[in-house]
Amino acid sequence: MKAIIIDDEPLARSIVIEYLQSYPEIELAAECNDGFEGIKAIQQYQPDLIFLDIQMPKINGFEMLELLEPAPGVIFTTAYDEYAIKAFESHAVDYLLKPFSKDRFDKAIQKWLMTGNTRLEKTGTQSLLESAAQSPAQNQRVVVKIAGKIKIIQVEEIHFLEAADDYVKIHTKDGTYLKNKTMGYFEQVFNSQYFVRTHRSYIVNIQEITRIEPYEKESWVVILKSGAQVPVSKTGHAKLKTVLGL
Amino acid sequence: MKFGFSATVATLDSVVTNVQLLGDCWLVSIILKYYIPQKESYWYILIVSLGLSALTLVNAKFILTGALSNQHQYLTFLSNSWPIRLGINFLLVCCMMVLTVLWYRVEEVQEDHKRKADTERLSREAELYKLRHQLQPHFLFNSLNSISALVGSRPELARKMIQQLSDFLRGTLKKDDQQWVSLSEELLNLELYLEIEKVRFGHRLSTAINVEEGSGNMKMPSMLLQPIVENAIKFGLYNTTEDITIRLLANSYENYLQIIIQNPFDGETSYPKQGTGFGLSSIQRRLYLIFSRADLLETRMDGNLFITTVKIPQLI
Numbered sequence: 026m027k028a029i030i031i032d033d034e035p036l037a038r039s040i041v042i043e044y045l046q047s048y049p050e051i052e053l054a055a056e057c058n059d060g061f062e063g064i065k066a067i068q069q070y071q072p073d074l075i076f077l078d079i080q081m082p083k084i085n086g087f088e089m090l091e092l093l094e095p096a097p098g099v100i101f102t103t104a105y106d107e108y109a110i111k112a113f114e115s116h117a118v119d120y121l122l123k124p125f126s127k128d129r130f131d132k133a134i135q136k137w138l139m140t141g142n143t144r145l146e147k148t149g150t151q152s153l154l155e156s157a158a159q160s161p162a163q164n165q166r167v168v169v170k171i172a173g174k175i176k177i178i179q180v181e182e183i184h185f186l187e188a189a190d191d192y193v194k195i196h197t198k199d200g201t202y203l204k205n206k207t208m209g210y211f212e213q214v215f216n217s218q219y220f221v222r223t224h225r226s227y228i229v230n231i232q233e234i235t236r237i238e239p240y241e242k243e244s245w246v247v248i249l250k251s252g253a254q255v256p257v258s259k260t261g262h263a264k265l266k267t268v269l270g271l
Numbered sequence: 272m273k274f275g276f277s278a279t280v281a282t283l284d285s286v287v288t289n290v291q292l293l294g295d296c297w298l299v300s301i302i303l304k305y306y307i308p309q310k311e312s313y314w315y316i317l318i319v320s321l322g323l324s325a326l327t328l329v330n331a332k333f334i335l336t337g338a339l340s341n342q343h344q345y346l347t348f349l350s351n352s353w354p355i356r357l358g359i360n361f362l363l364v365c366c367m368m369v370l371t372v373l374w375y376r377v378e379e380v381q382e383d384h385k386r387k388a389d390t391e392r393l394s395r396e397a398e399l400y401k402l403r404h405q406l407q408p409h410f411l412f413n414s415l416n417s418i419s420a421l422v423g424s425r426p427e428l429a430r431k432m433i434q435q436l437s438d439f440l441r442g443t444l445k446k447d448d449q450q451w452v453s454l455s456e457e458l459l460n461l462e463l464y465l466e467i468e469k470v471r472f473g474h475r476l477s478t479a480i481n482v483e484e485g486s487g488n489m490k491m492p493s494m495l496l497q498p499i500v501e502n503a504i505k506f507g508l509y510n511t512t513e514d515i516t517i518r519l520l521a522n523s524y525e526n527y528l529q530i531i532i533q534n535p536f537d538g539e540t541s542y543p544k545q546g547t548g549f550g551l552s553s554i555q556r557r558l559y560l561i562f563s564r565a566d567l568l569e570t571r572m573d574g575n576l577f578i579t580t581v582k583i584p585q586l587i
Contacts, residue, residue: 031495034413034471040420080409083537084509123416 027054027070031063031086032102037123041076041102044130051134058082060089061175072097074137076121079103080106084177087154088243100133112153115225155210164214167195169202176202182220183234185255186211188226198251221262221268223247231268280345281442291327292360296367298323303371304446309364316368324360379575395560402557403443403494405449407501410467419472432470439463443494454521454528455487461496461519472508487521489528491583492561494556499579502551506577507534528583536577551579560581 028051030038038056045051054070057063067075068231075097079086080138087109090096101120103109113120167178169263171189178197187194193211212222233249237257240246245257247265257265264271276284299319308315332349339345414436421429440458458480469476500517505516518533551570558567562584569580 034417035473036417036420036471037413039424040416043420043423104416105408123412124419125416 026051026074027072028052028074028076029055029057029063029066029070029072030076031057031059031060031066031081031089032076033081034078037078037102040124041130044127047131048134060084060086063089064092064175065094067097074098074100076100076102079106079109083158084168091168092170092241098137100137101219127164164216167202167204169195169204171202178202180215181232183220183230184249184251184253185230186220186228196253198249218268221261223255223257223265225258225263226256227255229255229265231265234269237262237265272580274348276342276345278377280339280342283338283449284331284335284345284349288331288356288360289328292363294329295323295360295364299364299368300371303375307372307375314357316365316372320361320365320368323364326355327360327364328357331356344582371576396558399450399557399560401493402553402560410501413471415465422471428470431441432467435463435466435470438469443497445493451490452493452494453488454482454491454530457493457496458482459493459519460494461500464500468504474515476504476508477514477516478519479516481521483520483522486523486528489523489583489585491528491530492557495557495583496530496532498554499551503532503534503577503579514568526585528585530580530581530583532581534577535575537573537575554581 028045030036030041030053032041038138041197042053042056045053054072055066055203057066061083063075063077066072068102070111077089077099081089086101086103090099101109101113102123102125103120110122115197119136121129121133121215131238134212165180167180167183169176178195178218182197182199184196184198186208187196188208189203192205195204208222208228211220211228215228219231220228221231229247229249233251234247235262237245237247240256243259245262246254247257249256302319332353335349336346414432418429418432418436421432439460443464465476465478496519500519503517507517515535518531521533522535524528551568555565555568558581559565564584566583567582569576571580
């Protein structure tokens, strides 16, 4: 069995390594400093288990998991993150609160071995990540993978979002990106003062809007600074009017 | 207007009436001391005034009729003049009541103000105390985790770190009388914090502190720099995997102690904004509570440097 440790503090990694010594069957494949290294290592070694810190440089632990398909078995290690802990508890994922004892560590490993070292199921990961999305970092930016590279999009750069089957298409000035999330997710996570769901399939950044024009009976379009036109439904129009104070 | 009464009669009339009115006023002020009618019950004032004026009138008539029973012309005048007497009595008593009510009201409002000011002062002190002693739990638990790791491999270093963490915590727990410290004292405490962070992040974190001559003795609120530096580390270190240097420059500028803190940040992954981050907003709040000014903390970005400037007015 292969395991990977992803944590930005060398000492925090060393304690996991020390505790792992009593499990010769678990081989430590790699130690990673941040989520970027983590993704690379996971693709390279295909580990069965990862020890994952939440607050890390560049992208946090949750953002890293979002980019993995399928996600390996995860034991989270974190010092303090009320949002994350709430998410773990409601999804029965094991987590270790730093500093943790050898006993507690053993229990986590036992639990993982008992459950047949299953990988996190896709739906399980999704719903865990969605409930963890309350944490502040998640509504500031979106992490996407494009052509094998990781791209971090600040919410300010987003012009509008468009539903596309199981994905959401994120339109920015640099181009469009796909993210496997639902419209409902973004509607919930983004600040509703700036992002308005104008249509079943569209969410608009109101700071990009130049004008609103009638289109057909009971429907409108907003014209963005970029020139893009986004459909507005009747309820969407009502929402826009409240947010813009019209 | 002349009524043709003698001075004795007139004086007696006026004394009897006015003494009673005086009594009424006294009575009114006593009553109102214990019961102030609320806004909706001003009828209470009217009824009490009317009752008292009528009583006064009847009383005065009784006394004056008894005392001046031989003055028929006066007695007729007394009988005929009751409406005007009642009116005047009523007006006077009513005025007195209204004035008394107003007086008590003003007093109440003043007391209210004082109470409010006291509450505000207390809550301001409590808030300042809380802000000063705020520690990121993250820092504490991660430090304990580092110690836990060191205990196995390098016990000597673990002991040293426990020492540093204790010294730092002791510094944050100082009581209110040490709210103001000199820059040098503040930097000593900051040094303790940085030593701990350096153990956590190893060689990746280095600091350069530069204090210009003469500014070391300048005064500042205690525990102000640590959250700013913590913020700098968060943006600098947590968002990049390269080695970073956090620079602190302190100088005296006009009548201010000016402290500039610089950290590199990665524009690709982080986006530091003015006022965000718990560290900086609590500093802003503290400076506002202490100096009533919102312009003492500034942040700006210069290339890949994030620069925080704090100005501390020197109160001489």
